[in-house]
Amino acid sequence: MNRIITTISIAAFMVLAVFSCKPKYNEPTYSKGEIDPSRFVMIGGGHVAGYMNDGLYFEGQENSLANIIARQLAKVGGGNFNQPLVDQSSIGISSNLLSPMKLGYKTDCQGVTSLSPIRIAAQGDLGVFNQNIYSTNALFGNYGIPGLKLADVFSSNSNSFFTRMASSSSASIMGDAFASQPTFFSLFLGLEEVLSFAKSGGTTEYIQPNILFASDYEQVLLTATANGAKGVLATIPDVSEMPYFTTIPWNGLTLDASSNTTLNSIYNPLDYYFSVGSNPFMIVDSTANAFAVRQILSTELLTLSLPLDSVKCNQMGVLFPIRDEFVLDAGELQYLRGVIAEYNQIIIDLAAKYNLAVVNVNEFSKNLQTGFVYNGVTMSSKFVSGGAYSLDGIHFNAKGNALLANEFIKSINSKYKSRIPQVDANAFNSTLFP
Amino acid sequence: MKQMYIFSLFLLGFLSINRSYAQGFQVNFQGQKQQGMGCAGTALFQDGASIFYNPGSVAFSNENSINIASTPIFSNVLYVDSATQHGYRTKNPVGTPFSAYGIFQAHKHDKLKFGIAAYTPFGSTVQWEENWIGRFALTRLELKAIYIQPTLSYRIADVIGIGAGFIISTGNVNLQKDVPVQDSLGNYGHAELAGKALGFGFNAGIHYDLNKKLTVGITYRSQINMKVKNGVATFTVPASLNTNFPDGVFTGALPLPNVTTLGWAYKATKKWQFVLDINYVGWKVYDSLAFDYEKNTTSLLDTKSARNYKSIFAFRGGAMYKANGKLDMRLGSGFGFSPVPDASVTPETPDANRFYFTGGLSYRFTEKFSIDASIYYTQLKRTAQNAETNLYGTYRTKAVAPGFSLIYKW
Numbered sequence: 154m155n156r157i158i159t160t161i162s163i164a165a166f167m168v169l170a171v172f173s174c175k176p177k178y179n180e181p182t183y184s185k186g187e188i189d190p191s192r193f194v195m196i197g198g199g200h201v202a203g204y205m206n207d208g209l210y211f212e213g214q215e216n217s218l219a220n221i222i223a224r225q226l227a228k229v230g231g232g233n234f235n236q237p238l239v240d241q242s243s244i245g246i247s248s249n250l251l252s253p254m255k256l257g258y259k260t261d262c263q264g265v266t267s268l269s270p271i272r273i274a275a276q277g278d279l280g281v282f283n284q285n286i287y288s289t290n291a292l293f294g295n296y297g298i299p300g301l302k303l304a305d306v307f308s309s310n311s312n313s314f315f316t317r318m319a320s321s322s323s324a325s326i327m328g329d330a331f332a333s334q335p336t337f338f339s340l341f342l343g344l345e346e347v348l349s350f351a352k353s354g355g356t357t358e359y360i361q362p363n364i365l366f367a368s369d370y371e372q373v374l375l376t377a378t379a380n381g382a383k384g385v386l387a388t389i390p391d392v393s394e395m396p397y398f399t400t401i402p403w404n405g406l407t408l409d410a411s412s413n414t415t416l417n418s419i420y421n422p423l424d425y426y427f428s429v430g431s432n433p434f435m436i437v438d439s440t441a442n443a444f445a446v447r448q449i450l451s452t453e454l455l456t457l458s459l460p461l462d463s464v465k466c467n468q469m470g471v472l473f474p475i476r477d478e479f480v481l482d483a484g485e486l487q488y489l490r491g492v493i494a495e496y497n498q499i500i501i502d503l504a505a506k507y508n509l510a511v512v513n514v515n516e517f518s519k520n521l522q523t524g525f526v527y528n529g530v531t532m533s534s535k536f537v538s539g540g541a542y543s544l545d546g547i548h549f550n551a552k553g554n555a556l557l558a559n560e561f562i563k564s565i566n567s568k569y570k571s572r573i574p575q576v577d578a579n580a581f582n583s584t585l586f587p
Numbered sequence: 588m589k590q591m592y593i594f595s596l597f598l599l600g601f602l603s604i605n606r607s608y609a610q611g612f613q614v615n616f617q618g619q620k621q622q623g624m625g626c627a628g629t630a631l632f633q634d635g636a637s638i639f640y641n642p643g644s645v646a647f648s649n650e651n652s653i654n655i656a657s658t659p660i661f662s663n664v665l666y667v668d669s670a671t672q673h674g675y676r677t678k679n680p681v682g683t684p685f686s687a688y689g690i691f692q693a694h695k696h697d698k699l700k701f702g703i704a705a706y707t708p709f710g711s712t713v714q715w716e717e718n719w720i721g722r723f724a725l726t727r728l729e730l731k732a733i734y735i736q737p738t739l740s741y742r743i744a745d746v747i748g749i750g751a752g753f754i755i756s757t758g759n760v761n762l763q764k765d766v767p768v769q770d771s772l773g774n775y776g777h778a779e780l781a782g783k784a785l786g787f788g789f790n791a792g793i794h795y796d797l798n799k800k801l802t803v804g805i806t807y808r809s810q811i812n813m814k815v816k817n818g819v820a821t822f823t824v825p826a827s828l829n830t831n832f833p834d835g836v837f838t839g840a841l842p843l844p845n846v847t848t849l850g851w852a853y854k855a856t857k858k859w860q861f862v863l864d865i866n867y868v869g870w871k872v873y874d875s876l877a878f879d880y881e882k883n884t885t886s887l888l889d890t891k892s893a894r895n896y897k898s899i900f901a902f903r904g905g906a907m908y909k910a911n912g913k914l915d916m917r918l919g920s921g922f923g924f925s926p927v928p929d930a931s932v933t934p935e936t937p938d939a940n941r942f943y944f945t946g947g948l949s950y951r952f953t954e955k956f957s958i959d960a961s962i963y964y965t966q967l968k969r970t971a972q973n974a975e976t977n978l979y980g981t982y983r984t985k986a987v988a989p990g991f992s993l994i995y996k997w
Contacts, residue, residue: 176665176966176983181672256827268827529723529976530767540767559670575670577720582773586825 185229186571188383189336193226193234194294195219196306196330196373197341197387198348199248199548201297202314203236206270207545208253208277209299209314210245214238216551216581219295221558222339225573231337236295237318239281246277248299248314253277254544256537256586262466268586270537270544282313287320292333296326300349303342303369304361306330331376338377338384339561341514342370343496344392347489348547351392354456354478355485363495370499374507385510385565388497390518393454393486396536397546401455406432406470416471423447434470436480446474454481457536457546510568512561527556528579540583551581616658617686617706619959619992623947624905625919626963627864629850630794630804634959634994635688638704638738638752641804641850643792645690645702645740646748654688656992658961660711664937668720668980669970675719682711686992702738702752707731708843713935722765722775724976725934732758732813736790751791756811756843758784760818766832770825780837780878782818786811788843802852810845810872814838820880822887831886839878844869844898862919863904870896870926892975894931899924905945917947917961930974937982939969955996963988 195201195218202209203217214220214236223234239245245253252274259269287293298314305312306326316322320329343366350357361369377384392398408416408429416427425435425448433448434455441447449455459479463469481489497515504511521541524533533539536546541553549557555578562573618636621628628637632644635654660682667674686706692699712729715721733756740750759781766776792806815838822832850864873896879889905919920943927938943965951957964987972979 174661174985174987175663175676176985178665178667178674178676181667183672258827526975526977528720528978529764574672577668577671577673579720579723579767580718583767583769585769585771585773587771587827 181574182572183229183574184572186566186569188565188569188571190226190229190231191337192294192333192335193223193231193337193339194296194330194333194335195222195339195341196296196301196326197339198297198301198345199299200344200554201341202295202299203297203554204299205543205545205548205550205554206253206255207251207543207548208245208247209239209281210243210253211239211241213245213253213551214295216554217295217297218341218549218554218558218561219297219339221555221576221581222561223294225558225562225576226337229571229573233291234294235291237286237293239278243278243281244274246279246281250277250279256544256584258587262462268537282317285317285319287318287329289320293318293329294333294335296330297341298326300345301326301342302346302349302361303366303373306342306373307369327373327376334380335377336380336382338382339387340370340373340377340384341387342373343389343500347389347493347496348392350492351398351481351489352456352458352547354476354480355482355489356478360492363492363499366496367499367503370503374503374509378507378509383509383569385512385561385568386500386504387512387561388500388515389493390514391490391493392547393481393489394518394522394534395547396534396539396542397457398454398481399534400457400536400546401459401461402431403449403451403453403455404431404433405464406434408432412471419472434464435472435474436470436482437474437477438482449475449480450483452486453483454486455479456481510564512564514557514560517557517560528577530579532556537584544584550583552578552583555581616660616684616708616963616988616990617656618654618688619656619658619947619961619990620907620915620917620949622658622945622961622963622988622990623917623919623949623959624862624907625864625903625921625943625945627850627862627903627905627919627921628852629792629806629848629862629864630802631850631852631860631862632794635690635702635704636686638688638690638702638736639686639706639790641792641794641806641848642702642738642740642750642752642790643748643794643806644804645700645738645750646698646742647794648690648692648700648740649696650996651691652689652994652996654992654994655685656687656959656990657683657685658963658988658990659683660986660988662711662984662986662988664713664934665983666719666721666934666937666980667983668978670979671720673720675721676716678714678716680712680714684708684711698742700740700750702736702740702750704736704738704752705733706736707733715934720980721934721976721978723767724973724978725762725764726777727761727763728935729761730758731760732756732784738790746796748794749792750794751789754788754790754809754811756784756786756788756813758786758813760784760815760841766822766824768824768828776822776824776828776832778823778832779821780818780839781821782815782837782839784813784815784841786813786843800854802854804848804850804852806846806848806850808846808848810869811843813841813843815840828886831884833882833884833887836881837878839876841876842872844872858909860907860909861904862906864902866901866903866923867898868901868926869898871898872896873926895928896926896931897928899926913951915949917945917949919945919947921945925969929971932969932971932973932982933976934978934982937967937969937984939967939982939984941965941967957994957996959990959992959994961990963990 203214684707738752788811901923903921947961
């Protein structure tokens with residue numbers, strides 16, 4: 154009898170051990186809250202389009218900010234989200250008709266080979282622009298158009314990234330984007346305005362005045378909310394935090410004893426002094442002195458478009474000062490940041506007026522500049538190693554888009570009492586190393 | 588005018604080892620009889636496992652005995668990430684800690700006893716599923732430690748026994764995690780740290796029969812610093828980053844805390860016995876976990892991760908019923924506070940305050956030969972955000988440990 158009890162008990166142990174020890178996963182309950190996500194449209198620039206590594210191409214579009222948000226909306230009833238996809242076999246194309254970039258090896262003028270962004274081909278795939286892919290059966294949801302400025306959404310538009318997806322040659326972005334009568338929308342506008350100014354080193358003088366920006370923005374909102382659609386607006390990041398402007402150090406002029414002596418003899422009469430080691434680059438500034446040249450300040454920024462071979466081998470930034478188009482000087486930065494602050498106030502005020510959610514992309518960019526740890530991975534706005542920006546130093550890569558998409562989702566959830574899950578951003582590609 | 592592109596790569600918060608299944612308070616998976624009574628037995632001499640529970644009570648042994656046991660651990664963790672609501676599971680292989688105890692005396696009724704124990708307080712592996720969300724914190728941790736404890740016990744009076752043992756601890760650690768750099772196909776890098784650890788300590792105790800019914804026991808197991816010297820760090824990363832992550836040697840250390848136990852045993856009737864143990868575990872020593880790499884680069888820096896554990900109490904108790912001359916039945920339970928603060932909860936030890944329940948049986952086939960069986964069950968839940976990785980979610984753990992032992996006396 155006791156032996157039987159023992160045997161049964163031993164058998165019971167084994168059964169218990171095998172079957173009872175897995176914690177149960179309760180399927181999460183998602184909900185759309187107060188939004189109707191069935192038809193989602195997003196309007197913006199290259200950041201919305203999935204433009205990355207200085208190019209528009211299939212894989213980038215698959216991982217666009219708009220598409221990642223749409224995929225999560227699909228979990229609470231969102232419908233098909235159509236994107237103007239570049240063919241999967243195409244290498245894609247940049248705004249300058251070049252090919253996208255990848256990380257590879259490049260040999261500089263001094264014969265030093267190092268890891269550097271390089272173009273994947275001699276030129277981009279012009280076929281991307283030669284074919285119109287509009288279809289009435291599958292209206293697009295992603296109206297992220299690289300280079301799109303707010304003022305350009307109302308009338309016909311010759312931007313090649315739009316003409317390839319436009320319903321007709323006379324179509325406007327507003328007309329096409331709202332033809333599907335979206336039930337939920339997102340606007341990420343104003344960024345391309347400040348970006349084009351910043352990328353040009355402040356040589357493009359015109360940025361739309363804030364009064365016009367406000368009235369244009371409101372006009373878009375009037376159309377967008379006409380059917381009672383809810384939406385989420387995005388503020389503009391301080392673009393001067395992007396690696397395009399922060400990678401090349403202001404004091405990257407490294408001098409040995411002999412060049413130090415030479416430079417001091419040349420520039421001391423102008424009251425500029427050098428020492429052995431790091432020194433500020435020389436830049437063009439017409440207001441500085443008769444020679445229109447001065448040392449760059451530590452607060453001023455150099456663009457990634459600076460021709461580095463000229464710097465390394467041809468005295469650029471030394472005897473030949475760096476031209477204005479590669480420099481954001483103190484005055485330009487003050488103006489730029491002023492405009493961004495004004496635009497953002499307009500966006501925040503309009504979000505309040507129309508009772509819409511607003512994502513603080515400006516703050517997200519600041520956090521990235523400080524750096525933060527996401528699920529064990531340190532993310533920052535450092536070029537290449539920071540993990541969030543693509544190789545063009547301006548647009549996010551897939552992982553950066555995923556992180557930003559999570560900010561949109563958090564904002565929607567908090568405003569509209571929805572429960573939309575965030576994405577695991579580490580499941581998206583960051584910089585790929587050879 | 589050089590170094591225009593500055594690739595100061597990845598200051599990785601690198602590497603953290605931890606006890607695997609060794610919940611906050613130490614795992615008392617020693618002795619099936621003790622496990623059956625809630626893993627308590629400091630004041631009750633039962634069998635060779637008393638070398639672990641109280642070397643002082645070994646003095647009350649009256650024969651030579653050998654005890655061989657194994658307690659397989661079936662443990663599973665589910666992690667639900669708070670942001671994505673996605674669930675990820677461990678795929679732990681079954682832990683198979685074994686133990687062996689021997690008590691010997693030169694002559695019958697000698698006051699001096701010799702004991703030797705070999706046991707594996709940590710013998711399990713945590714293996715997370717592929718591509719889980721915490722893969723940059725941990726993908727796999729294998730910890731194997733074997734304690735060998737030669738012991739001397741002496742009965743200084745009819746009612747008092749004292750004993751002490753020296754502990755030699757040897758172990759293997761293998762810790763793996765993904766490295767957040769991707770190759771041209773998007774595959775993440777991987778790091779593996781493997782090493783042998785060695786540590787020393789002692790275990791001492793007193794056993795005192797207050798009267799015919801009530802016994803009290805006190806033990807102190809010292810802290811053991813498990814030191815890994817000449818551990819091997821191996822990195823699988825894209826070719827262009829090989830120089831940033833050089834394979835090489837590392838050193839590290841893991842303090843296993845001291846444990847002070849006060850225990851009581853009460854013989855209520857001929858058939859019923861009760862035990863109660865209170866542990867105080869000195870987890871406070873585990874304030875940080877440091878790794879020192881022989882070759883440092885901008886990507887691979889020595890690390891020091893805050894742990895800030897706090898010392899805790901654990902309570903364990905149980906009852907035994909002698910059904911007849913051959914069969915004993917046991918039940919027990921325990922509660923332990925978690926030493927792990929919220930900020931230090933990691934995928935290695937998703938620890939929490941826990942209750943557990945145990946049961947057990949002994950059956951004596953003959954005077955000399957008997958078998959014991961025991962079972963342990965616990966489940967726990969912890970929601971926390973780790974301060975180093977920012978992983979934020981809920982860990983749910985279930986563990987069942989059925990154990991068996993064979994005992995031979997002469």
